[in-house]
Amino acid sequence: MPLAKIAPDLFADLSPDARVQLGASAQTRHLTKGDHLFRCGQVAGHVFLLVSGAVRLYRETPEGKVAGLHIVMPGQLLGETELLEDSCHYSASAEIMEPARALMFPRAVFRLAMSAHPVLMLNLLQLSARQVQQMRRDREQLLTLKASQRLGCFLMHLCAERDYAPERFPLPYTKSVLASGLGMEPETFSRALGQLKDMGVHLKGREVEMSDMEAIETRICQACSLSDNCAVRQYLQEPDTAMRLVS
Amino acid sequence: MPLAKIAPDLFADLSPDARVQLGASAQTRHLTKGDHLFRCGQVAGHVFLLVSGAVRLYRETPEGKVAGLHIVMPGQLLGETELLEDSCHYSASAEIMEPARALMFPRAVFRLAMSAHPVLMLNLLQLSARQVQQMRRDREQLLTLKASQRLGCFLMHLCAERDYAPERFPLPYTKSVLASGLGMEPETFSRALGQLKDMGVHLKGREVEMSDMEAIETRICQACSLSDNCAVRQYLQEPDTAMRLVS
């Protein structure tokens, strides 16, 4: 698969030559659930581009608890935050949560490509800026939204971003993984689901069913500070608009 | 003040010419508490570099609540996440919390400088990557640490990063602002302070007094997943080591 298909934003405006060259330097890895792409503390020798599947970034406390940081989805990079640091150790562990395929770029190659092609650096910078914004939203939602609202918001975004039919679409990973990504325990997740049933959200296995988008929009988006700036909400209100969803 | 003094990481390795040129394009703004650098939704015409003071990024929900996103400290940029987006509206409001001075760069100038000087782009990328890492830590701490632990961790970092004497150093802003930065209500902050007294932390007005760093290290860092990767903790254990503190 060509790089431009996997992560269009990252490789946008990059010359075909450069793409081929970068692609040639990458190894493809196939991974199954439970595998690790890398572990916290290892020397960060590679940057990974997730092609399919799902990866969880996490760390462990001295007391032995695991703290989930982030769920990485296809098209996103892993190890990119370590790309430019001098002390090059991964700052988190990356565990496969769904059977995955990932491209593995040697760090040095990626850095060279960045120097040689400023466009690549520019794209990286933009992706990074978006990630910062998304994490701000995330942090804010953790503090202001209830579990059920966070879940509802996530499902709405998932549906809109992938252009799924609200009546029926699949979760990209298990409920437990989703719960950890949303910063809650599986039990809380399960109970949050119950509350969403009132708003016409049903989740059987991995199949999502959202019948009443309006109910969701009023009962969730009202509490979210993105409000009018939320691309998904704009989409709901005016589905015709050409959509360029950021987050 | 030269740019290199204000934000050494951002302008590192930038040619003196370029610095002067960038500096010349900037206006200096003096602001007092309650002023706004910009408001959510306005056209993002500028990038700001905070020279002194403190700024709070926040948004408002349709229901009228304010949601704090981040406290910006001197040396950091504001509006940088909007720098590369096509739809150029600020995604948050920036309110002055401490009398501040800020440099105001026209967005276009900053972008041109980036194109002309790849080093600047590289520095931006590194800063952005660090910010992502810091926000991951932040999110994790919100989910795993109690209020008093978050506060203790913050004070430790503040003390170590600025090379203050633990026996007595000042807070950079008021307790309320700090509370909002740590994602808690002022009441919770106040009670958290009470719990930290057991660990030898006293806070009178804006003066901090930390007598027993070891107690803090055992009772807080033990619960934090950064553990050995935390620069501050390394510093506490081996103060002689040359310190290059990231966050």
Place this chain on the structure above:
DNA sequence: CGGTCCCTTGATAAACATCAAATGCAGTGG
């Protein structure tokens, strides 16, 4: 002296985590 602002303290309630146990479901091997 009265005001405001900031912080503290107390009482109460909401949200969530935690613990424990039951249920369901898929794959395995008989």
Place this chain on the structure above:
DNA sequence: CCACTGCATTTGATGTTTATCAAGGGACCG
């Protein structure tokens, strides 16, 4: 096909943490 095992999910009971509401104290400033 059926029991069996392991894992994910649900449900219930309970405890902890924090937000919220309400009121009081203290400093600063006119």
